[in-house]
Amino acid sequence: MAYPHTRLRRMRRDAFSRALMRETDLTPSDLILPVFVREGRDVAEAIPSMPGVERVSIDRLVRLAEQAHGLGIPALALFPVTPPEAKSLDASEAWNPDGLAQRAVRALKQALPELGVITDVALDPFTTHGQDGLVDDRGYVVNDATVEALVKQAISHAEAGADVVAPSDMMDGRVGAIRAALEVDGHVNTRILAYAAKYASAFYGPFRDAVGSSGNLGKGNKYTYQMDPANGDEALREVALDLEEGADMVMVKPAMPYLDIVRRVKERFGVPTLAYQVSGEYAMLKAAFANGWLDERACVLEALTGIRRAGADAILTYFALDAARWLRA
Numbered sequence: 001m002a003y004p005h006t007r008l009r010r011m012r013r014d015a016f017s018r019a020l021m022r023e024t025d026l027t028p029s030d031l032i033l034p035v036f037v038r039e040g041r042d043v044a045e046a047i048p049s050m051p052g053v054e055r056v057s058i059d060r061l062v063r064l065a066e067q068a069h070g071l072g073i074p075a076l077a078l079f080p081v082t083p084p085e086a087k088s089l090d091a092s093e094a095w096n097p098d099g100l101a102q103r104a105v106r107a108l109k110q111a112l113p114e115l116g117v118i119t120d121v122a123l124d125p126f127t128t129h130g131q132d133g134l135v136d137d138r139g140y141v142v143n144d145a146t147v148e149a150l151v152k153q154a155i156s157h158a159e160a161g162a163d164v165v166a167p168s169d170m171m172d173g174r175v176g177a178i179r180a181a182l183e184v185d186g187h188v189n190t191r192i193l194a195y196a197a198k199y200a201s202a203f204y205g206p207f208r209d210a211v212g213s214s215g216n217l218g219k220g221n222k223y224t225y226q227m228d229p230a231n232g233d234e235a236l237r238e239v240a241l242d243l244e245e246g247a248d249m250v251m252v253k254p255a256m257p258y259l260d261i262v263r264r265v266k267e268r269f270g271v272p273t274l275a276y277q278v279s280g281e282y283a284m285l286k287a288a289f290a291n292g293w294l295d296e297r298a299c300v301l302e303a304l305t306g307i308r309r310a311g312a313d314a315i316l317t318y319f320a321l322d323a324a325r326w327l328r329a
């Protein structure tokens with residue numbers, strides 16, 4: 001008979017004892033800010049399905065990055081919005097040394113050398129069909145030719161000064177191919193953040209609006225390369241392969257519906273494990289806040305703490321700036 005010997009409410013009674021037993025912390029240094037960059041000067045364009053997030057020109061991006069850096073956010077993840085005329089079947093804009101992503105990397109590294117810059121390695125912003133890879137005449141995304149293109153893209157990011165390249169395409173073998181090419185080119189310290197367990201999720205919808213690929217993708221889907229949301233064991237196989245191939249960090253994406261995967265990956269491998277709270281997770285919370293149905297600050301911090309508790313070392317989140325402000329207040 002434990003009660004009244006054991007009363008779990010005793011430790012909850014006061015703020016001091018709650019603080020002493022708190023298991024999980026959340027600080028700005030756990031957060032990564034995803035940003036959307038577009039062409040132009042001094043432009044910031046709203047994204048209707050992601051209230052509070054904007055597509056910004058490079059000059060504005062640098063200001064945003066200064067804010068993030070000032071708040072203690074260690075890195076940002078860059079996503080270019082490619083003008084329709086630069087998209088093609090072979091996605092060659094992806095490795096244009098003067099492409100938007102490459103110019104943005106150079107501007108960021110010049111203005112704020114200490115802020116980590118993570119680039120997205122995948123072809124979807126650059127293909128006319130909106131798929132992450134190259135397609136054959138039946139529309140099937142072919143693996144090995146895509147990997148060759150991804151290698152060119154990753155190298156062009158590293159040459160522009162990216163600290164971390166993050167393949168989000170889910171082709172087999174791309175991490176190993178990128179790692180080998182980076183070594184050959186002398187980029188031995190370029191880190192690879194592998195989107196290792198990336199699910200074919202319906203929660204990416206607002207992101208595809210943001211980068212302007214949803215129109216290109218149309219009724220298409222990514223089921224032949226992104227993972228089935230029903231699978232967990234398979235995520236561990238994906239992570240094991242990416243680590244073997246030379247990934248420095250692995251990611252689970254989305255975050256909130258996949259916290260069991262975050263936990264299993266962290267426990268099994270004990271490697272830097274990131275989670276991406278994706279655009280749809282952001283949008284659904286924002287919609288509830290806008291309606292006055294949920295309290296923004298409390299729910300955002302609870303959601304992020306939950307992702308950390310599941311095992312994430314860091315979280316990509318569109319709430320990064322607000323959360324960092326609240327955590328510092």
Ligand SMILES: NCc1[nH]cc(CCC(=O)O)c1CC(=O)O
Pocket residue numbers: 120121122123124132168169203204205206207208277278279280
């Ligand atoms: N390579 C594409 C990519 N990189 C990050 C996201 C989604 C991020 C988000 O929803 O916030 C996607 C979308 C997709 O796979 O269709």
Ligand SMILES: [Mg+2]
Pocket residue numbers: 170171172173196238241242
């Ligand atoms: Mg894989």
